[in-house]
Amino acid sequence: MSSPLTIRSADQIRAPRRSLLLGGLASLAGVLPRKSQAVNAGLNPGSTDPAFWQQPRAVKVQNADTGQRGEFVYWRDGTYVMEDYYALCTLGFDRRENKAVQIDPRVFDLVYATQAWYFGIERKRPLTLLTSVYRTSKTNRIVGGSPRSTHIEGKAADGDMEGVSPKVYAAMLLAFKAGGVGLYEKHCHWDVGRSPTFWRGGKVES
Template identity: 25%
Template sequence: MTVNKSGFTRRGVLQAFAATTLAAAPTMSNAFSFGKGAGDIRQLSMYSGRTGESINTIYWIDGDYIKEAVKEISYFMRDWRTNEVKMIDTRTLDIMAAAHNLLDTSEPYMMLSGYRTPQTNASLRSRSSSVARNSLHMKGQAVDLRLKSRSVGQMFKAASACNGGGVGRYSRSNFVHMDCGDVRTWGR
């Protein structure tokens, strides 16, 4: 997996995790701690209406990514049209997890789009001007998500607070785009 370091601020994602630690401190149920060996975990829970699949996995413990869990998430986020899998950039997973923690919900994300092959991206682009020609979806660095219990605006604010990449608000289609590219926002 190629990791492009430009535009990504791990500090922004860590600040989001720190904010959830303080907010969840009384219950400790969702708390993240930063001391190595202190039980620090990162988890993702999602489902796909396209495939009927769901995933709920811890992918990071005490400073280390769990390779098998990241592979499982990457398979889940595959291009369902072709079944092609690309390793999802762990920075995107961290943004997703941090934003979810800021939203203070146990509801799993509904994943609309993860990895896209160039052919799938071209097909979607031919039908919609909002699909980027060089979409980070094709690099395994982007995801489109929805939550029933939270508005697009709430999700957009949480993901933007991570300051870890691009965040797009698609209110008409009821989803938020998150990626680990350059820090930027768009949409209404």
């Protein structure tokens, strides 16, 4: 796949403020998997572990359409690892138009945060299956997305995380208050850069 993706240098990419992702982490004891006996130990990872956002940000993801998958460390030692960040952005390309753009790093931060949260409870690194990340305006119209979809801006993703239901995953994403979260039948939508919002999706994609 040829990609016209243009990546800025690491010093031009601003790391999100911790407060945007840590603010108001909610108690999810009622919705996290009952099988876990250590559920409380896994709650509020940011508030219980000061180093949560200083650790290497590793994610395990797969593109649902292409099957491409991998484990990427896109942030380490206070800066972005451009090779892996580039790979993540390319993995989230618009398949119909064969186009990739720079994805807002906070989209991946939510993947990292929810995977790390789950790992803290189950001691197993889950896979996040990405069904949609970047969309061109044309693709967005084809799939019935909102005309104001944040997918067009590279600030959103759709998918699910193994080991939890979409309902639980939505609750985990919401806890970080980074933007909008939509709960659909088989996946969740999350976006960044706006006030926290929740909705239950219908037939129209976000």
